[in-house]
Amino acid sequence: MTEAAMQLTNVRKRIGKKEIIKDLSFTINKGEVFGLIGPNGAGKTTTIRMMVGLMKISDGDVHILGKSIKSEFKEAVREVGAIVENPELYPFLTGAQNLKQYARMIPDITQERIDEAVKLVGLEKAMNEKVGRYSLGMRQRIGIAQALLHKPSILILDEPTNGLDPAGIREIRQYIRKLATEQNVAVIISSHLLSEIELMCDRIGVIKNGELVAIQAVKENTPVGEQQLSQVEIEAAPAEKALEIINSKTAAVQTNNKISLQIEKENIPALIASLVEQNILIYEVSVTKATLEDKFFDLIGENVIE
Template identity: 50%
Template sequence: MNEPIVQLQGVTKRIGRRTIIDKLTLDLPLGEVFGFLGPNGAGKTTTIRMMVGLMSITEGEILIGGHSIRSEFHKAIRHVGAIVENPEMYKYLTGYQNLVHYARMIPGITTERMTEVIELVGLESRIHDKVKTYSLGMRQRLGVAQAIMHKPKLLILDEPTNGLDPAGIRELRDYLRKLSQQEGITVFVSSHLLTEMELMCDRVAIIQNGKLIDVRSIQSNHSSTALSRYVFEVDEPEAVIRLVQAEGLTVEREGNAVAISTDKEQAAEWNARLVRAGIKVYGMRVLNKSLEDQFLEVTGGERIV
């Protein structure tokens, strides 16, 4: 298994007597889009600021590419591209001139690499227009292009969809997934848009009051082996309950229906088995918990901001 690109090891941040982040331990695998969720004041931005060296760590360690952000900052940060809050550009310059300006700060960035990232974020047709004529979504994409020019292993985005319209959000989502797949970059993204995170991310970490509550895999929700609740509408619910309990599975009665916790393949087999047993099956549907349901479940219903 590949070494995680980021390791947060017991990271704590205290300001005065207040603990903002409390012993946060988290690994970010290489090549994934990893979401960071939490209610208002949970510590998302504080964590990101510590990861990029904008805020000191009280206790614990953050390793990026195996290097400590505390004691080997320059070695660690060379693996990172980041946009904290909004990407800042020179609006009186063109998109291309902005990229040239940033490229001069980092040795080894070629014209070919600049062309590559411009194509990757889909700005070929507008790159020579002044940034003041760009939509917010285009500025976000230009910011991503600037952040990945030096081929980082980690791209950190703090609320990148703020202010974007639905089309802009979808475009950004598609580009971030393409980045992780084509460039092998780990994208670490915080957002308050649960639906977008569900579509965008491979995994999400949920924090509350500065503590890690859970890490959830998003893709597994849609796999054939993931456990879900399948509801069977039948004429003899009690008979179904006896059959299922005899197999040691979790089953609940819901009126004239029963809900069985099983995977996709087994649900199909149960449907056939019930019919063979002479039980009439009027319908079957799956009840997958959305990311929003899961979030509210683990945070006790706190609002996310």
């Protein structure tokens, strides 16, 4: 059975008379990378602030390893490491000196633990360089090392790939996956880069107007029961009759000479067979898995400004 690292239960946030977060309830498991996505102003950062006690919850609660962020704040927040956008670092100090400064704020952090955190993010060779000379990717990595010093069960990263070049984005993605699989850390990522979320995350939660509109598995192997739809385009004749037959089974639209639909992969052969049985001529069938971007716009609509 998968063990919960964090659980949000009926979380609400009101500012004055306006309710900006509306009844959020979901669970994040140990060892998974969970993406929180949504349009600007949807409530992602507000949700993250409530998760770690930086903003008061109006109603509901957040439990971290079973401890309430409202009534057991110190015990709960001890399990969390976080970086919001860019880590704050002393540019005139070396990487090693920066980590020693942070370690002074936390009881019982040994040099051995600092070395372990550095090794986890692959920065051993850069520890004696001044942070002012680090690339953005290296700064993010040392920020992650700092957030991991106290061995948290949950790592929260708000826009971790902001401003990074493709190589830096790939670097951070690899270390995030490594933390989840090798250290059993639950990683929560808020981002607007949907292609990166798709590569990094096991599941995603979509927030719109302060509400959770969907939780979906990203990969085919997680978790069982999540539908994986394929985008299918069919060129057939007569097109009108083909569209009528397909629409009797699933929603489809005709664009130019092709019929477009989303369907589970295992149901495609039966659909094609039913067309052939009714004397429809099939000229072309192309199949692609619906991307996270497709799913996102299906859920929140296009050109949304909140």
